[in-house]
Amino acid sequence: MGITERREKEKKEMRGLILETAMKLFLEEGFENVSLRRIADKIEYSPATIYLYFKDKDEILYALHNEGFEKLYALQQTTLDIKDPLKRLWKQGELYINFGLENPEYYNLMFIMRSPAKKICEENQWETGLRSYGFLKDNVSECMEAGLMPMAEVEIATFSFWAHVHGVVSLIIRERCVIIPEEFLPHIIKGSFDFMMEVFKKK
Amino acid sequence: MGITERREKEKKEMRGLILETAMKLFLEEGFENVSLRRIADKIEYSPATIYLYFKDKDEILYALHNEGFEKLYALQQTTLDIKDPLKRLWKQGELYINFGLENPEYYNLMFIMRSPAKKICEENQWETGLRSYGFLKDNVSECMEAGLMPMAEVEIATFSFWAHVHGVVSLIIRERCVIIPEEFLPHIIKGSFDFMMEVFKKK
DNA sequence: TTAATAACTGAACAGTGTTTAGAAAAGGAT
DNA sequence: ATCCTTTTCTAAACACTGTTCAGTTATTAA
Structure with missing residues (x-):
């Protein structure tokens, strides 16, 4: 099933994108000043989307x-x-x-x-x-x-x-x-x- | 001027009350779970009042x-x-x-x-x-x-x-x-x- | 083309720290 | 006791936060 395989890869990529963006913001501005909403903004997704990839x-x-x-x-x-x-x-x-x-x-x-x-x-x-x-x-x-x-x-x-x-x-x-x-x-x-x-x- | 003197004493007492209550809550429930509003509730004042005693x-x-x-x-x-x-x-x-x-x-x-x-x-x-x-x-x-x-x-x-x-x-x-x-x-x-x-x- | 599934989001909820306009209380002077 | 001033307080709002959920959009399967 090449299709579910690709799905999983995409899911991982999305998780990676979120993590990468989050860390970048953390490094740039410190933990205190980074919210989920700001991470979501940066990757141009809705805040709710993040909850599909992280609990x-x-x-x-x-x-x-x-x-x-x-x-x-x-x-x-x-x-x-x-x-x-x-x-x-x-x-x-x-x-x-x-x-x-x-x-x-x-x-x-x-x-x-x-x-x-x-x-x-x-x-x-x-x-x-x-x-x-x-x-x-x-x-x-x-x-x-x-x-x-x-x-x-x-x-x-x-x-x-x-x-x-x-x-x-x-x-x-x-x-x-x-x-x-x-x-x-x-x-x-x-x-x-x-x-x-x-x-x-x-x- | 015994009056302004008493005023200052009362101000200090209020500061003390806020600090005491805050620390009590912190000790009981940890910093993460204590907000200004909850401190205000506990001493039965409005949250805004706290700002008259602390910046x-x-x-x-x-x-x-x-x-x-x-x-x-x-x-x-x-x-x-x-x-x-x-x-x-x-x-x-x-x-x-x-x-x-x-x-x-x-x-x-x-x-x-x-x-x-x-x-x-x-x-x-x-x-x-x-x-x-x-x-x-x-x-x-x-x-x-x-x-x-x-x-x-x-x-x-x-x-x-x-x-x-x-x-x-x-x-x-x-x-x-x-x-x-x-x-x-x-x-x-x-x-x-x-x-x-x-x-x-x-x- | 249609039905089913997956991906996504707007809007809301309950909470946060903080500010401000105005109400309530207290003190001083008449 | 009344009026006026000063101090003390608060309701309501603001701009945020993390999180949930109903409903929309896109993707896949039949």
């Missing part, structure tokens, strides 16, 4: 949240060519922080906003998030097994690492560091990450 | 944000009886995390939400926040001067500490750790805080 607004946010995790995971993979697991972990932290600072809207969806998390909790679909977390955890445990860092519970060391980088990114993108002059920020970020990373070094 | 909704959030910092600062003060600055710093971290987990709505206002931060940026009034940060920074620098922790830039060590505890609290209250069974959470939190705090110990 509600949260489902759009959830889809974009997943997109974000795809991007992050792709980035994480680029560290695999680093042989030393400790150096690789270091790189992953820098990468995470940069990703967050350069893609605040994605970061917001993935780690801060409430609505997409609601959807995920209800339907128990943390897959993409867990995949990235697992990648990090494996790296930590590799460091430990190689005797490059002090022994500790892997879960705890990983969470500690994540908490730090998340803390840095979220404090900055939610503008809790505006008293720090912009030109000093990179120094503070790099410095505090390196400071924290000392615990991952064997004494 | 807009953000001003209410800003006032409550300050209330949150008062609470936090009061808590911080309770650590002053601890003589050892390193132990005091430790206590401050635990205190911060507990405050965040037990008062997620206040924490949200103080460190996550966008709208109150906007107000603050525009009017450059970080006072209460900076006071708490300063308190923490002084403690860190005291540890360093006493030779209890490795030497480092105070600003960097402080920010690193803050990033960690903020990371922990915000990941949890924004439900990014729901895969971790609730009974393990305290262990992970304490463990990862202690893990991070190793950098504050002299080797």
Whole structure:
């Protein structure tokens, strides 16, 4: 049945168009200033049409949240060519922080906003998030097994690492560091990450 | 002029009533489900009346944000009886995390939400926040001067500490750790805080 | 060409924050 | 107690929001 097949493809294309347009608007104007009606306007459809492709607004946010995790995971993979697991972990932290600072809207969806998390909790679909977390955890445990860092519970060391980088990114993108002059920020970020990373070094 | 004096007192009381009611509703039902109209209903005034006491909704959030910092600062003060600055710093971290987990709505206002931060940026009034940060920074620098922790830039060590505890609290209250069974959470939190705090110990 | 199915939309609903014109209440002066 | 002024309050409207649904238009099958 080539016809229903094409139908499905068109449906996917439409979903894609909606997501693309939504994200574009989010990036340009921030979440607060983008409504379903404005997305509908931009793609020249009625607001009601969007509901034929997404159950509600949260489902759009959830889809974009997943997109974000795809991007992050792709980035994480680029560290695999680093042989030393400790150096690789270091790189992953820098990468995470940069990703967050350069893609605040994605970061917001993935780690801060409430609505997409609601959807995920209800339907128990943390897959993409867990995949990235697992990648990090494996790296930590590799460091430990190689005797490059002090022994500790892997879960705890990983969470500690994540908490730090998340803390840095979220404090900055939610503008809790505006008293720090912009030109000093990179120094503070790099410095505090390196400071924290000392615990991952064997004494 | 006892009359204009009383007028001002009444004005303050009304502001207080609005703030109190607003926070009560926020705590009971979460920010998403509380509107100005519902606050107005609860105090049995018209929504328009609120605008005689607050410029807009953000001003209410800003006032409550300050209330949150008062609470936090009061808590911080309770650590002053601890003589050892390193132990005091430790206590401050635990205190911060507990405050965040037990008062997620206040924490949200103080460190996550966008709208109150906007107000603050525009009017450059970080006072209460900076006071708490300063308190923490002084403690860190005291540890360093006493030779209890490795030497480092105070600003960097402080920010690193803050990033960690903020990371922990915000990941949890924004439900990014729901895969971790609730009974393990305290262990992970304490463990990862202690893990991070190793950098504050002299080797 | 007609019947059935799918895609789409106008209009409405119930809600939001905010503004404004005018009513109600309070205070001061006669 | 009356009049006038000032303050306090609110009904109603405005321009939005997400969402639903009856009804229209377009596409496909017979």
